[in-house]
Amino acid sequence: KNQVEQSPQSLIILEGKNCTLQCNYTVSPFSNLRWYKQDTGRGPVSLTIMTFSENTKSNGRYTATLDADTKQSSLHITASQLSDSASYICVVTKIRNSGNTPLVFGKGTRLSVIA
Amino acid sequence: SQTIHQWPATLVQPVGSPLSLECTVEGTSNPNLYWYRQAAGRGLQLLFYSVGIGQISSEVPQNLSASRPQDRQFILSSKKLLLSDSGFYLCAWSVGLTQSNEKLFFGSGTQLSVL
Numbered sequence: 001k002n003q004v005e006q007s008p009q010s011l012i013i014l015e016g017k018n019c020t021l022q023c024n025y026t027v028s029p030f031s032n033l034r035w036y037k038q039d040t041g042r043g044p045v046s047l048t049i050m051t052f053s054e055n056t057k058s059n060g061r062y063t064a065t066l067d068a069d070t071k072q073s074s075l076h077i078t079a080s081q082l083s084d085s086a087s088y089i090c091v092v093t094k095i096r097n098s099g100n101t102p103l104v105f106g107k108g109t110r111l112s113v114i115a
Numbered sequence: 116s117q118t119i120h121q122w123p124a125t126l127v128q129p130v131g132s133p134l135s136l137e138c139t140v141e142g143t144s145n146p147n148l149y150w151y152r153q154a155a156g157r158g159l160q161l162l163f164y165s166v167g168i169g170q171i172s173s174e175v176p177q178n179l180s181a182s183r184p185q186d187r188q189f190i191l192s193s194k195k196l197l198l199s200d201s202g203f204y205l206c207a208w209s210v211g212l213t214q215s216n217e218k219l220f221f222g223s224g225t226q227l228s229v230l
Contacts, residue, residue, distance in 0.1 A: 034219075043121075043205050043221030044159075089159070091219075103219070107158035 002027040004092050004106035012112045017080055021109045023073040023090030031093040035064050035075045038087045080113045117142035121206045121222030128229055134193040136225050138206030146208040148189040153203040201229045
């Protein structure tokens with residue numbers, strides 16, 4: 001079954017600290033993995049996209065890693081800011097087969113950064 | 116540049132009333148269009164997707180329907196709303212998803228409360 005599991009479900013950290021969010025997936029056949037940031041009451045916004053051959057990708061203070069062998073990804077946030085408070089969603093794209101939709105969403109990790 | 120418009124932002128409807136949510140995309144041709152629902156504390160659930168005018172695929176049996184009367188217009192409807200239809204509805208578009216440089220862009224969402 002195609003699934004994306006994220007952990008932790010929620011996380012509270014102090015401003016300026018680092019944190020790492022986890023994503024495990026069983027989606028196959030795999031095409032790429034994306035991390036999205038979703039502010040409360042808004043649509044998700046893409047942070048990073050990684051294909052099978054990419055191990056790491058950075059976007060400012062966000063660094064995503066991918067281990068396609070173990071089917072795990074992480075999102076590391078460095079020097080957190082209050083504006084990082086949001087839900088972070090892991091999305092795995094599978095190679096499209098006829099009649100199937102390609103995206104499998106995780107339930108997200110709710111990050112709260114406090115002063 | 117491409118933009119996606121979704122309205123209304125919030126909606127309160129009585130049980131049994133009809134629903135019509137509209138989404139339009141500008142700045143691109145023949146996009147893939149999607150309707151997602153996000154219930155409180157849950158991940159994004161794909162409701163419908165469309166690869167072209169008049170082509171609608173339903174992912175989950177439900178009380179809702181979708182239509183694509185124009186290339187860049189996607190409408191989510193219901194004849195009679197249920198309490199369980201409450202949630203945050205997101206429209207999204209993409210031009211393909213299997214390549215690493217192709218993104219899924221979300222609208223700002225509609226918070227629907229059925230009372």
